[in-house]
Amino acid sequence: MxxxxxxxxxxxxxxxxxxxxxxxxxxxxxxxxxxxxxxxxxxxxxxxxxxxxxxxxxxxxxxxxxxxxxxxxxRDTPWWPTNPFAQAQALAWMSFEQERHMPPLAQLRLRLALHRDADPGEPRILSWSAQARHALALLERQLAGAGPSGWLITADHPSIADLALYPYTRFAPMGGISLDAYPATNAWVDRIRQWPGYQPLFPGQPDMDFATSEAELPA
Ligand SMILES: N[C@@H](CCC(=O)N[C@@H](CS)C(=O)NCC(=O)O)C(=O)O
Missing domain, CATH: 3.40.30.10 (Glutaredoxin)
Known part of the structure; x- marks a missing residue:
């Protein structure tokens, strides 16, 4: 594939x-x-x-x-729950990620870290920042409710909803948003990073997820 x-x-x-x-x-x-x-x-x-x-x-x-x-x-793996209501909840969180979570967090990462073509005080940056913080607060509430070993919508095993929400949450500090204000989310990020089979953004470079320039990376 x-x-x-x-x-x-x-x-x-x-x-x-x-x-x-x-x-x-x-x-x-x-x-x-x-x-x-x-x-x-x-x-x-x-x-x-x-x-x-x-x-x-x-x-x-x-x-x-x-x-x-x-x-x-x-499909047919523990990452896609079998219960139809849990499946629907996974889709709800994945829609939320696409509409309200990823867009502002991706723009902040792109403008402030990757392209560096915006000023942190610009109105559009402030607006994305407010939207991103709101989305992270909703995620935090859900994860805090799930408890220290729970996942976004499942108890024992993470689902694809966790994976969908993971990358742009992980990137939040690149857009000027520290995850320290979201303790349950911070702990969830660490638990995903420890799950067997985890792949960092850049293969073999687990500490480079926040790299901003291709020059920092091995070819
Ligand atoms: N809804 C799409 C969004 C994909 C997306 O935004 N991909 C970016 C890279 S992260 C891309 O291809 N950007 C280039 C473009 O839109 O022209 C998905 O979740 O797969």
């Missing part, structure tokens, strides 16, 4: 995390947004949404979108 990604994509990281936890072999095809790879006609022919992550299965079928990819790969 081929995963189309970029080196720093948090959305693609979700799929790599699940593959690591499940021991699924993935061949990465790492593209560059700056080089225009996602606008390449050959890529768009396969993946009209024009984004990563995108999966090409062994039988040639193509699948876009992180949430869809997680759900497809997690």
């Amino acid at each position: 081929i995963l189309y990604d970029t080196r720093r994509s948090g959305n693609a990281w979700k799929v790599r995390l699940l593959a690591g936890f499940l021991g699924l072999p993935l061949r990465r095809r790492t593209l560059s947004i700056d080089r225009g790879d996602l606008r390449d006609p050959g890529f768009l022919q396969k993946f009209p949404f024009g984004q990563v992550p995108a999966l090409e299965l062994e039988d040639g079928r193509l699948l876009a979108e992180s949430a869809a990819s997680l759900q497809f790969l997690a």
Whole structure:
């Protein structure tokens, strides 16, 4: 199975995390947004949404979108709950991540850490920061209610909802938001990082998740 990604994509990281936890072999095809790879006609022919992550299965079928990819790969595993109500709750949290959590946190990381093309006092940064803090507060409330060994919507084993919420929560400090104000979330981040099979953002570089420039990374 081929995963189309970029080196720093948090959305693609979700799929790599699940593959690591499940021991699924993935061949990465790492593209560059700056080089225009996602606008390449050959890529768009396969993946009209024009984004990563995108999966090409062994039988040639193509699948876009992180949430869809997680759900497809997690079927028949403990990462996708069997109870229909828990499944619906997982989808609710994954929709929340896509609409209200990832967008402001991704923009803060992009503007303040990766591109560094915005001023922390700019109105749009303040607005994303307020939205991100609100989303993190909702996550914190849910995780605090789950207790010190619980997960977002399940008790004994994390689900793909935890994986969907993980990358952009982990990146929050890159956008100027410390997770110290969210203790249950901070502890949950650590527990995910300790789960067997965990893959850091950059392979073999567990301390480089917050790297901001390609130059800091080994080739
Ligand atoms: N809803 C999509 C969002 C994917 C997304 O935003 N991917 C980014 C990289 S993290 C991307 O491809 N950006 C390039 C673009 O949108 O042109 C998902 O969850 O898979």
